Amino acid sequence: MPPSDPSVPPLPLSADLSRENGVALWKQIQQVLEAEIAQGVWPPGEKLPTEFQLAERFDVNRHTVRRALAGMEEKGLLRVEQGRGIFVHEHVIDYMVTKRTRFTENLRRQNRSTDGKFLFVEMEGASEKVAKALGLREGDPVICCAKVSYADGRPINVSETYFSAVRFPGIEDVLRECESITEALQRCGVRDYTRKSTRVIARLPSQADADHLRQPRNRPVLVTEGLDVDENGRPVSFGASRWASDWVQIVFEN
Numbered sequence: 001m002p003p004s005d006p007s008v009p010p011l012p013l014s015a016d017l018s019r020e021n022g023v024a025l026w027k028q029i030q031q032v033l034e035a036e037i038a039q040g041v042w043p044p045g046e047k048l049p050t051e052f053q054l055a056e057r058f059d060v061n062r063h064t065v066r067r068a069l070a071g072m073e074e075k076g077l078l079r080v081e082q083g084r085g086i087f088v089h090e091h092v093i094d095y096m097v098t099k100r101t102r103f104t105e106n107l108r109r110q111n112r113s114t115d116g117k118f119l120f121v122e123m124e125g126a127s128e129k130v131a132k133a134l135g136l137r138e139g140d141p142v143i144c145c146a147k148v149s150y151a152d153g154r155p156i157n158v159s160e161t162y163f164s165a166v167r168f169p170g171i172e173d174v175l176r177e178c179e180s181i182t183e184a185l186q187r188c189g190v191r192d193y194t195r196k197s198t199r200v201i202a203r204l205p206s207q208a209d210a211d212h213l214r215q216p217r218n219r220p221v222l223v224t225e226g227l228d229v230d231e232n233g234r235p236v237s238f239g240a241s242r243w244a245s246d247w248v249q250i251v252f253e254n
Contacts, residue, residue, distance in 0.1 A: 017058055029058050029068035037077060037088055044090040048078070079246050081214040089246070093151060098253045099194045101226070102182060103149055103157075112151045118179055119146040121172045123165055130162045133227050133238035141165035143172045145181065148212050156248050158212045159241035185236065193236045198226045200250055205242060213244045220245050 017028045054065045072078045125139040142162045149157040174184040205221045222243040228236045
């Protein structure tokens with residue numbers, strides 16, 4: 001038997017399954033677990049026991065348990081984090097896109113903790129899309145800042161934000177120092193900026209994005225592309241973000 005996991009609470013008493021009522025065993029297991037979630041036995045964010053532990057509890061094979069869990073995941077009751085386990089799904093975050101959109105302010109208004117990790121900050125040649133958004137020529141130097149953002153300790157967003165290297169010389173050093181886009185722009189003379197446009201699509205994630213977001217590759221992500229401008233309407237930054245669709249819904253607010 002594998003060593004106990006202190007992050008998993010003790011199992012409730014075993015539920016008796018009927019092998020004669022015509023209802024598949026996996027369906028009965030699903031019904032039991034769903035009832036326990038509804039009753040608060042497994043609260044939002046709680047880690048479920050392993051397939052092995054559940055198979056022992058219900059006296060079935062792991063394939064039967066796996067089918068029950070898959071049915072619950074399809075209904076949005078569970079989420080699977082690669083390498084970490086299966087968790088009861090929490091409430092979805094409403095990420096508000098307004099004229100003045102700031103990640104930290106947005107989530108703190110919902111009483112959620114925030115954090116972020118810069119993956120890299122480097123100079124590169126502007127792609128056609130980035131150049132068009134920032135009013136540059138393709139190949140012009142831009143600073144790309146790649147970041148993973150967290151809410152309540154879980155990754156919900158992977159993004160790249162681009163700045164003109166000519167307009168903001170040295171911004172890469174400022175970003176590495178303060179690890180805040182808003183603060184870096186303020187140090188570079190941009191007192192405030194607003195969102196001019198946001199485009200949203202859905203697609204499957206790359207392997208790298210799936211790893212950062214701790215989700216399987218067959219689960220879609222929401223992709224946003226946003227252009228921010230200064231008080232004079234001049235482009236400041238262009239950002240491309242991939243959001244964990246299990247966690248976040250994008251809400252546009254006038």
